[in-house]
Amino acid sequence: MADLHFLYPHWLWLLGLIPLLWLFYWLRGHDDSGWETLVDPELAPFVLTGRTRKRRFPAFLLVSLLTLLTVLAMAGPAWEKRETPTFRLQQSVVVGLDLSASMLAQDVAPNRMDQARFKLLDLLKLRRDGQTGLVVFAGDAFVVSPLTDDTRTIAAQAQNLGPDIMPVQGSRADLAIGKAVELLQQARSPQGGILLVTDGASDVGRARLAAADALKAGYTVSVLALGTDRGAPVPLANGSFLTDAGGRTVMPGLDEAALRTVASDGGGLYRKAQIGDADVQQLEAFWTSDMEGTELVSGQERQFDQWFNEGVWLVLVLVPFMALMFRRGWLAGVLCALVLQPLQPVQAAVWENLWQTPDQQGIAAFEAGDAAGAAQLFRDPDWKAAAAYKAGDYARALQLYADSRTVDGVYNYGNALARLGRYPEAIAAYEQVLAQQPDHEDARYNLELLKQKQQEQQQQQQQAGGQQNPEQGQPQQQAGDGSSRSQPQNNAAQQQQDAQQQAGQDEQQQQDQQAQQGEQQEPEREGEGQEAQPQEAQASAADREQQQATEQWLRRIPDDPAGLWRRKFYYQYQQRARQQTGEGW
Known part of the structure; x- marks a missing residue:
């Protein structure tokens, strides 16, 4: 019943008749002429027409209930889809x-x-x-x-x-x-x-x-x-x-x-x-x-799901009251309800939160460009994952794609891993796709990019490790030479920290004066602090460089449909090994 909605919600406006009916009943019940104070209470029901209110109450209640059921039946309640041949x-x-x-x-x-x-x-x-x-x-x-x-x-x-x-x-x-x-x-x-x-x-x-x-x-x-x-x-x-x-x-x-x-x-x-x-x-x-x-x-062989109008069951509930409606023109009301009952379901979209399913609302939001909102509305896991990926919520998309066993699901799972920088797992996902579908060109292309990216990362890590090795012995050497304590040995960090070097030179002069006075212990500690700052700056610069490299790689992920067609056609042409004939234009 979570998908309950109405196919024809405009008929619900007729529910306003029920309060009007009870207002009429209330007004008729208060039509007193003063005779009740003069007539014996035991005789009042027989001689006063105004006292028939209690007898009219069951009739008004029945009419209200039947009106409610009739309006709901005409509104077409639906909560289940059924396959319909096309x-x-x-x-x-x-x-x-x-x-x-x-x-x-x-x-x-x-x-x-x-x-x-x-x-x-x-x-x-x-x-x-x-x-x-x-x-x-x-x-x-x-x-x-x-x-x-x-x-x-x-x-x-x-x-x-x-x-x-x-x-x-x-x-x-x-x-x-x-x-x-x-x-x-x-x-x-x-x-x-x-x-x-x-x-x-x-x-x-x-x-x-x-x-x-x-x-x-x-x-x-x-x-x-x-x-x-x-x-x-x-x-x-x-x-x-x-x-x-x-x-x-x-x-x-x-x-x-x-x-x-x-x-x-x-x-x-x-x-x-x-x-x-x-x-x-x-x-x-x-x-x-x-x-x-x-x-x-x-x-x-081609069927589609269609919402089934359950209003017919409400009409069956109305059938036992048919006998009552033969009296005083009530049959006309029943006939009107049956005639006005819609024959073919037509999907309506009024008051989205009331009459549309969450998936329908999600599709509307997705087509309007609100991918983040669509991801919150969707109940279908595939749609929800696609919307989350479109909105840039790759972590959420990863969770939703994790349970998928289809080729497309595993491929999208690998894309989400790649976006999150988890390259080894993404490579494994792409390899799984190619194992199931060897001609999946998109997975093959992304797999090559990821492997190339991994090689670049390994080279950068090796270079960064070679630059850090000389720095490991630097504080001990500088500890014995007060004149060089404030100068870092790494040239890359030195170019990025010119202001810190100038401050280090000023402190170096102070350290020389203190060394002449025999106070060398404190300059040594200052020299160590000066050396730590360029190292931290170098690490920060390396992180920024790594982030920029990752962003550059992400921009290289193909978003070119023409390029995808080009690679697909080239692959198919190689498989056919057809000889070219005719002009070259």
């Missing part, structure tokens, strides 16, 4: 985004790559039914997102995609079509659409064959072309332009005729990108019309 349209779409170097050409503003991103985002906004996947391709094809209903995740990754993340250049549209067909078949989608957002294909013949094979499998292939026939140079990071093997500047133009044949063989639609979203609207309309006559598919 229904979705069979039509699915996989977008193949071209990330070849030619997409950097600026014959369209701002360039082909940015325009492709804008078109992708426009398409994702229009995708309300069915599932969407994303494949990127250049000299090879890679999956960014499998088929999913969450288009926001795909949109969030769009800004991280560019030609620089691809391990090999080219424009293998045929490989993109093949990878898209694999995604559709893995999702058990009997039909669907494939969209190539591209400026050309390295091998048009292979692309046409792949499009025809996709059509035979039940998937249409459409093309959204970018660029102009004239083309434009391809700028490089060093400010120059891309050249071919002969040293000539490459001017990749748009071959519309070739791309039209690919779309025709794939049974799809060809459109050239234009200003506005009319082109993507036409593509979406094409997929929708192609889906007409197709029945909805029950997602038996």
Whole structure:
């Protein structure tokens, strides 16, 4: 019952009728006309109407109770989630985004790559039914997102995609079509659409064959072309332009005729990108019309949790009182309660602390950017740990991730350890992740960084130990030489403590005068104190240096999604050991 809330809390305003009902009862009970003082008390109930108050009390109490139950039933009390099968349209779409170097050409503003991103985002906004996947391709094809209903995740990754993340250049549209067909078949989608957002294909013949094979499998292939026939140079990071093997500047133009044949063989639609979203609207309309006559598919393997309306049980409680409500128009009240009973649960969010579960409140706070507040609200341990980590409370996140046995949980556990500076334990956690999932690139990358960090720390400790060894015999040597007691031997500490050295020189002169008078014992003690100060300063400086080194290492922890995609694609490309074919752009 901890998750008790109401699906329709606006009906609770009707509870205000109950106080009004009892106010009416109280006013009727005080309607005295003075006859009670004149009529015999034994005859009063039979001759005075005002004395019927006691007999009306049970009726008012019953009406109040029934009103309360009716309002609560209409408000939809819920405290349990139940799995509900989903229904979705069979039509699915996989977008193949071209990330070849030619997409950097600026014959369209701002360039082909940015325009492709804008078109992708426009398409994702229009995708309300069915599932969407994303494949990127250049000299090879890679999956960014499998088929999913969450288009926001795909949109969030769009800004991280560019030609620089691809391990090999080219424009293998045929490989993109093949990878898209694999995604559709893995999702058990009997039909669907494939969209190539591209400026050309390295091998048009292979692309046409792949499009025809996709059509035979039940998937249409459409093309959204970018660029102009004239083309434009391809700028490089060093400010120059891309050249071919002969040293000539490459001017990749748009071959519309070739791309039209690919779309025709794939049974799809060809459109050239234009200003506005009319082109993507036409593509979406094409997929929708192609889906007409197709029945909805029950997602038996895909279910989601839904709050179950328990108000029906309150309606059953009201049934025994149906007989009473036949009198004096009470049946109309019962019928109204049954008619107004909602049929489909709709989640409401009114007065968060009363009607939302803690996890729902936590998600709202997390999306609003209040990670610390979300960590306090969440009850789900995974969400609570993620919010704590986002808020910088790594110690709390470490405690929550400690019980996780999943790959992601152990990986996040290692990240929390690394943030807390517990490198050996973090290394062990990353090694455990790699033992369970050898292709986990993030864990491998962090593991290498931590090992490098450990080596740097060991070198620093060795250097610090070598600097401290000469200082250990320094007080004894200075004890026999009063003229050098106030001067430290460590040069690094001397540079940081110039003011202390000047004070030491003044005291040294005083010590020389005292030595001439035969009072050498006290200068020796002062010399020891002078020597301790630079040593403490040196230790403090070493601590600061260690802290700065740790902060620098933490900043090196990858927060670059594009870099993660680059390493992942490179690893996958090495595994495939595919030979590059076609142009290098």
